[in-house]
Amino acid sequence: YRNILLAILCSCCLWRSYGRTVETDSRPNFVLIMADDLGIGDIGCYGNDTIRTPNIDKLAKEGVKLTQHIAAAPLCTPSRAAFMTGRYPVRSGMDSSSRVRVLLWTGGSGGLPPNETTFAKVLQNEGYATGIIGKWHLGVSCEVRNDHCHHPLNHGFDYFYGLPFTNAMDCKPGEESFIMVDVQANLRLVSQMIAVAVVTLTVGKLTDLVFISWKVVACLAVFGFLFFASWYLCFGFLRYWNCFVMRNHEVVQQPLMLEMLPHKLLEQAVQYIERNKQIPFLLFFSLLHVHTPLFTRTKFIGKSKHGQYGDNVEELDWMVGEIVDVVENLGLANKTLIYFVSDHGGHVEDCQVGGWNGIYRGGKGMGGWEGGIRVPGVLRWPGVFPAGREIDKPTSLMDIYPTLITLAGGQVPHDRIIDGRNLMPLIEGKVQQSDHEFMFHYCGIYLHAVRWQPKDSGSIWKAHYLTPVFSPEGAIGCYNKHICPCHEHVTSHDPPLLFDLSKDPSETKRLSPRTEPHFHEILDRIAVAVEEHKKTLSPVPQQFSFSNILWKPWLQPCCGIFPFCWCDKESNGVRNS
Numbered sequence: 001y002r003n004i005l006l007a008i009l010c011s012c013c014l015w016r017s018y019g020r021t022v023e024t025d026s027r028p029n030f031v032l033i034m035a036d037d038l039g040i041g042d043i044g045c046y047g048n049d050t051i052r053t054p055n056i057d058k059l060a061k062e063g064v065k066l067t068q069h070i071a072a073a074p075l076c077t078p079s080r081a082a083f084m085t086g087r088y089p090v091r092s093g094m095d096s097s098s099r100v101r102v103l104l105w106t107g108g109s110g111g112l113p114p115n116e117t118t119f120a121k122v123l124q125n126e127g128y129a130t131g132i133i134g135k136w137h138l139g140v141s142c143e144v145r146n147d148h149c150h151h152p153l154n155h156g157f158d159y160f161y162g163l164p165f166t167n168a169m170d171c172k173p174g175e176e177s178f179i180m181v182d183v184q185a186n187l188r189l190v191s192q193m194i195a196v197a198v199v200t201l202t203v204g205k206l207t208d209l210v211f212i213s214w215k216v217v218a219c220l221a222v223f224g225f226l227f228f229a230s231w232y233l234c235f236g237f238l239r240y241w242n243c244f245v246m247r248n249h250e251v252v253q254q255p256l257m258l259e260m261l262p263h264k265l266l267e268q269a270v271q272y273i274e275r276n277k278q279i280p281f282l283l284f285f286s287l288l289h290v291h292t293p294l295f296t297r298t299k300f301i302g303k304s305k306h307g308q309y310g311d312n313v314e315e316l317d318w319m320v321g322e323i324v325d326v327v328e329n330l331g332l333a334n335k336t337l338i339y340f341v342s343d344h345g346g347h348v349e350d351c352q353v354g355g356w357n358g359i360y361r362g363g364k365g366m367g368g369w370e371g372g373i374r375v376p377g378v379l380r381w382p383g384v385f386p387a388g389r390e391i392d393k394p395t396s397l398m399d400i401y402p403t404l405i406t407l408a409g410g411q412v413p414h415d416r417i418i419d420g421r422n423l424m425p426l427i428e429g430k431v432q433q434s435d436h437e438f439m440f441h442y443c444g445i446y447l448h449a450v451r452w453q454p455k456d457s458g459s460i461w462k463a464h465y466l467t468p469v470f471s472p473e474g475a476i477g478c479y480n481k482h483i484c485p486c487h488e489h490v491t492s493h494d495p496p497l498l499f500d501l502s503k504d505p506s507e508t509k510r511l512s513p514r515t516e517p518h519f520h521e522i523l524d525r526i527a528v529a530v531e532e533h534k535k536t537l538s539p540v541p542q543q544f545s546f547s548n549i550l551w552k553p554w555l556q557p558c559c560g561i562f563p564f565c566w567c568d569k570e571s572n573g574v575r576n577s
C-alpha cells in the first residue's frame with residue numbers, strides 16, 4: 001500500500017510541477033524602459049520630423065502607440081510612486097503640500113512606504129526575476145542608516161544597480177546646485193555677514209574705536225563658524241551625499257562618474273536579460289536620459305539637429321535599440337512585452353536643454369496642463385498585441401500595474417484602492433473606450449484639473465480649477481522660478497476653465513455657456529465626480545513632511561566611515577566610449 005501511495009503522491013507532484021512549467025512558459029517577460037523628463041514632442045513617431053528616434057518609432061510600428069497616455073504627476077518622485085503602486089501618489093503620502101515636491105536627499109527619511117505593494121513585489125511572488133537598473137528616487141532608509149526600508153530591494157526587486165537618487169545638477173562638478181537653493185544662499189549670506197562683523201569688531205577693538213568685550217566677539221565668531229559649518233556639511237558635499245551608485249544594498253561608487261554611467265547602465269541591463277533568459281523576468285530600465293545635466297557619449301555629440309538636448313535624445317533612442325536587439329537575439333521577442341514611456345512632460349523652463357511637448361501646453365511641474373502629463377507610451381508584444389495600432393483614449397502610467405500583474409497570473413491587491421486599469425481589453429480591441437471615466441490631475445496634493453471621458457461620447461472634457469501663473473507674462477512656463485509651484489502663484493478658476501480635448505488638444509479654446517450648450521451640466525457632473533473621489537482618500541503619513549525631507553546625517557548612505565564617504569569599485573579604467 002505504502003508504495004502505491006508513494007507512487008500516487010509522486011505522480012501528483014510531478015504533474016503539479018509539470019503544470020507549473022507549462023503555465024510559467026506562457027507568461028511574458030516585461031522590459032519597461034522609462035525616460036526621465038522626455039517630452040512627447042521629442043519623438044519621431046509622435047510627430048517630430050527632425051530628431052531621429054528610429055528605434056522607438058519601430059517599437060510603435062510593431063506594437064501599440066498610446067497617444068493620450070497620462071502621468072499621475074508632473075514630477076519624478078510622485079509620478080514614479082504612482083507608476084510603481086498603480087495608485088495616485090496622494091494615496092501613499094508621496095505627493096507634497098509644500099514647495100519641495102521631490103525627495104531631495106538620499107539621507108532623508110521620506111520615501112515609498114514599505115506597506116505599499118509595487119508590481120515588482122507581486123511579480124516576485126509569482127516567481128519572476130525582478131531587476132531595476134537606473135534611477136530610483138523613491139527614498140532609501142527610514143530610521144537608521146542601511147535599514148533600507150524604501151530601497152528597491154525592499155519593494156520587490158531582487159536586483160538593483162543604479163542611483164537611489166536621480167541625475168541632478170549637483171552630480172556634475174562645476175554646475176550649480178538645485179537643492180534648497182534659497183536656504184543655501186541664506187546660510188551663506190548669514191555666515192558672510194557674521195564674518196564681516198567679526199573682522200570689523202576685531203579691527204575696531206585693536207584700534208580702540210569699539211568698546212565691547214572680547215567675549216562677545218568670540219561668541220559671534222563661534223556662531224558664524226557654526227553657520228558656515230552647517231552649510232558646508234549639508235551642501236558642500238552634495239555630490240557625495242546624493243550622487244552615487246549602488247549595487248543592491250552596497251554603495252559602489254561615491255560620487256558617481258557621470259561619463260561612464262550610460263555605458264554601465266546599458267551593460268547592466270543587457271546582462272540582466274541574459275542572466276534571466278530562462279525564466280520569466282521583469283526588467284525596469286529606468287534611464288537617466290534626458291534629465292540635466294546632459295551627458296552624452298562622444299559618438300552622439302553634435303550629431304542631432306537640436307544641440308546637446310537632441311544628441312541626448314538620439315543616444316537614448318540608440319540605447320532602446322540595443323535593449324530590443326538583445327531581446328530579439330536571445331529569441332525572446334515573442335515572449336517579451338516591451339514598454340517605453342517618459343515619467344512626465346519635458347522641462348520647458350530648462351531653456352536650451354529642455355524637452356519639447358509638441359502641440360501640448362505647459363510642461364514638467366505643471367499638474368493640469370497636458371504638456372506636463374501627456375507622455376509617449378509604446379507597448380510591443382509581437383504575436384499578441386496588434387502591430388501599428390494607435391489608441392487615442394485616455395490611459396495612465398498607473399495602468400501598467402494591473403496589466404502586468406494580470407498577465408503574470410497574479411492578483412491585484414484587494415485591500416486598497418488601485419487607480420490603474422488593465423489595458424488588455426483596449427489593446428485587444430475588445431472595448432472601444434478606456435476604463436477611465438474620470439482622471440484626476442494633481443499638482444502636489446492640490447487637484448488642478450479633471451478629465452472626463454463620458455461613456456458613449458467622443459468628447460473628452462477637461463476642467464481646470466487651478467492653473468499656474470506664468471512668468472514672464474505671455475510665456476508658457478515659470479521661467480523665473482525654474483518650475484511652476486502648485487499652491488502659490490496659481491490662479492483659481494470659478495467657473496473652472498473648460499476644454500474639449502478631443503477637438504482642442506492644445507487647450508487654447510476655452511469653452512463658455514455660449515460656445516458649449518451643456519457647459520454647466522458638464523461642470524456639475526465633474527464636480528460630483530470630484531466629491532466622490534475625495535471620499536476615497538484617507539489620511540496617510542506624509543512622506544514630504546518637514547522632518548521627512550530634511551537631511552539626516554545618520555541616514556546618509558556612505559561608502560567608508562561617515563562623513564568620509566568615498567569609493568570607486570566600478571571604474572576599472574572604463575571611461576566614456
Ligand SMILES: *[C@@H]1O[C@H](CO)[C@@H](O)[C@H](O)[C@H]1NC(C)=O
Nearest residue numbers: 041042048049051306355356
Ligand atoms: C523636435 O524636437 C526638438 C527638440 O526638442 C524641438 O526643438 C523641435 O521643435 C521638435 N520638432 C517638432 C516638429 O516638433
Ligand SMILES: *[C@@H]1O[C@H](CO)[C@@H](O)[C@H](O)[C@H]1NC(C)=O
Nearest residue numbers: 331333334335381382383384
Ligand atoms: C513571432 O510572432 C510573429 C507574429 O505572430 C511571427 O510572425 C513570428 O514567426 C514569431 N517568431 C517566432 C520566433 O516564433
Ligand SMILES: *[C@@H]1O[C@H](CO)[C@@H](O)[C@H](O)[C@H]1NC(C)=O
Nearest residue numbers: 113115116117416539540541
Ligand atoms: C500603510 O501604513 C500607513 C500608516 O500606518 C497607513 O495609514 C496606510 O493606510 C497603510 N497603507 C496601506 C496600503 O495599507
